[in-house]
Amino acid sequence: MTEGAPAITTPIRRGVLLRLLGYTNARIGLAIILLIVLLAIFAPWLTEFDPIRQNLRGRFLPPSATNWFGTDEFGRDIFTRVAYGARISLQIGASVVLISITGGALLGLLAGYFRGWVDTILQQLMEIWIAFPSLLLALAIFSAFEQNLTTLIIIVGIGGIPSDFRIVRAVTLSLRETEFVEASQAMGARTPRLLLRHVLPGVLSPLIVSATLSFPGAILATAALSFIGFGAQPPTPEWGAIIAGGRAYLRAEWWIATLPGLTLALTVLGLNLFGDGLRDLLDPRMRSRK
């Protein structure tokens, strides 16, 4: 079905994951991601502590065999909070990416397929959107709405729409001219069916690459906003919020902010490594030369 379509629309086949494992970087990335996912899933079994309940007798304990990452100012085990935090961060990343690819795909398909004034208006809208980085958008919207995690996820998700829009629009523009789309048009296929059955599959693989590459950015942006106090609120064990909690104790109790931050950095590194590999595999145009 890729006859005449640009190389970028290489369809995803079942063997992709296997071939991906041929890349050392992607392998390391996948291993890190699996580690974090396992940490998130098995958090209750990995630790005997509670992520929220305070234990004022065990405050500020340095890392040890019992408390791997030490304890914080409320005596909570930091490793436990980080493990439960993995659940939150992964969910945040997934929700953000889902919002931006759904929005980007929908608008991109419309713009690329109908062209004309629909395209002009949507493109202009995206131009306006890009003038607001996610963080600024968040500030503007937070001044009017409640400051919580859901609002934050929606804002960062919407902030990611323009880049997915561009990708989908470009691919749709070129797919629209292909013979199989023309043939199906000639046979009287309705527009929604045409878009869903024939154009969307071609858009899928660049969209998956884009989703993988924006996942780490989504986690970083939401963690950063929670860090400055907008988004996840205490005592939620969100990584950005945990790091913010350790800020006051940097001089002596360094572990409170340091170890959760390392976990966050490691997660983002894993996602980046994996995303790079997936891009190289699915999008030969952007392949980094070997």
Next chain:
Amino acid sequence: MPAYLVRRILSVVIVMLGASLFVFVISQLTPGDAVSVRYGDTGTPEQREMLRRQLGLDQSLPVQYFRFVGNAIRGDLGVSHRSGRPVTQEILSRLPVTLQLASATLLIAIIVGVSAGIIAAVKQNTILDVGMITIALLGVSIPSFWLGLMLQVVFGYQLGWLPVAGSGDWRYYILPALSLGSSAAGGLARYTRSAMLEVIRLDYIRTAQAKGLDSRKVMLKHALRNALIPVTSILGLQFAGLMGGAIITESIFALPGVGRLSIEALASRDVPLVQGVVLMAAAIIVLANLIVDLFYTVIDPRIRYD
């Protein structure tokens, strides 16, 4: 070129109108209008009515919007609830700090990022290349707010080399610029490397090498010039990212810039001030992108937008 310029400037105007409409709509959705913020539960109905009329709140929404835009064009962004001073004045007094932070950051990012990218490409597939790519990857993966804290611990508290908070001479900007610039530098290094590798494969480079030119000269003079063209185009995007990141960096290092101002404004529900900062930042980003686009046509004669 002039036709392109006209179209491009027209698009800037549309974008700014859209941005102002967005900010205006948000302010309409914000609970509590200026009158109740000023008077709270006090004030006679007459006083309230007078202020409403003074602020133009008795007019229809479209009229209010056009008045808002008209005032904004003249540099009047309203009055801060918190301080009672004009928003424009508040922002302008904080802008120098943010601009110094942004320029220091861009400078570090460009110097470190571009040279790392060049070295990695020229020494492709050597240990040096792998090392540069790895550091660049770490740069884009390490959260800049966390890096900021770690820099404070190491260079501030442990070694005592640099100040960790406040503003003053250039030493106050080193740690903030490092923490804000690490991801931009990493991104630039990755981008420069692939742009260089793209160019190095081209025929004219092979010709230059075949002529027996000094290989350093070929790389720095022939290859780099063309490789830097696409690199310039992402500088606009990087700049937008920096404007957002400054909000967080300034709060970590207690730098009294526009980013910190916006957080203070948000914390005290000072809507005109938040709006003003957002609108001003959008304007700066749009302008930066316009400059990058125009610069692009100048440095690359192959591009003509007509």
